[in-house]
Amino acid sequence: MAKATDPTEPVIGELRLDDLIEGLPGDLGPHERCDGLRFTDTDLRDRDLTGATFSECELIGCDLHEAKLNLARLVETRIVRANAPVVKAPRSTWHEVRIEASRLGAVELYEAELDTVAVTGSKLSFANLRGATLKDVLFDDVVIDELDLSQATAERVAFRDCRVDTLLLHGARLTHLDLRGTELHVIGGLESARGAIVSPEQLLDLAPVMAAHLGITVTQ
Numbered sequence: 001m002a003k004a005t006d007p008t009e010p011v012i013g014e015l016r017l018d019d020l021i022e023g024l025p026g027d028l029g030p031h032e033r034c035d036g037l038r039f040t041d042t043d044l045r046d047r048d049l050t051g052a053t054f055s056e057c058e059l060i061g062c063d064l065h066e067a068k069l070n071l072a073r074l075v076e077t078r079i080v081r082a083n084a085p086v087v088k089a090p091r092s093t094w095h096e097v098r099i100e101a102s103r104l105g106a107v108e109l110y111e112a113e114l115d116t117v118a119v120t121g122s123k124l125s126f127a128n129l130r131g132a133t134l135k136d137v138l139f140d141d142v143v144i145d146e147l148d149l150s151q152a153t154a155e156r157v158a159f160r161d162c163r164v165d166t167l168l169l170h171g172a173r174l175t176h177l178d179l180r181g182t183e184l185h186v187i188g189g190l191e192s193a194r195g196a197i198v199s200p201e202q203l204l205d206l207a208p209v210m211a212a213h214l215g216i217t218v219t220q
Helices: 200-214
Strands: 032-034 039-040 053-055 058-061 073-080 083-089 092-100 101-108 113-128 135-146 153-160 162-169 173-178 182-187
Touching: 153 162, 182 200
Parallel strands: 032 053, 039 058, 053 073, 058 073, 073 092, 083 101, 092 113, 101 113, 113 135, 135 153, 135 162, 153 173, 162 182
Antiparallel strands: none
């Protein structure tokens, strides 16, 4: 595991997946366990994967639209070029997961647990992480239309070369939420932004929102 030189940065190590066996659609189902399998261009639309476990697996080019991943566990797993207008994974667990070059629409991850997760080169329309727990999570070169962290607990979460159009923080508990690497447009729940890290330029951009939150009128 790589060590971060900055204690505020997420700790993300290299994920090595060797000697994987090609998985078959029949290996997948509710509460099934998949170990050391690679699924390539597998159609998982509407597939019920409730409570399923993926350990040391790869999902490459899979269609996850409306797949039911409620309570699922993904451990040491890589997801590449996933496509899904809707992903349903509430109360799921993601540990040592990499999501790369994927296009996802509405992603339901409320009350989920994300630990040591990296999302790179991807686009998400709406990421619902209300009430989720995030620790050591990195977004790198990601566009998110709306990210809802309301009531979430986030520790060492960072954005690099990202764009987030709307960020919701109502009731969130933040420790080192590093927003310096993202282009922000709208922030809701500014009263819960304690623990966030912003750049001087972002602070200037946020000045009108902070003034309105504090009831300050700015005029000449």
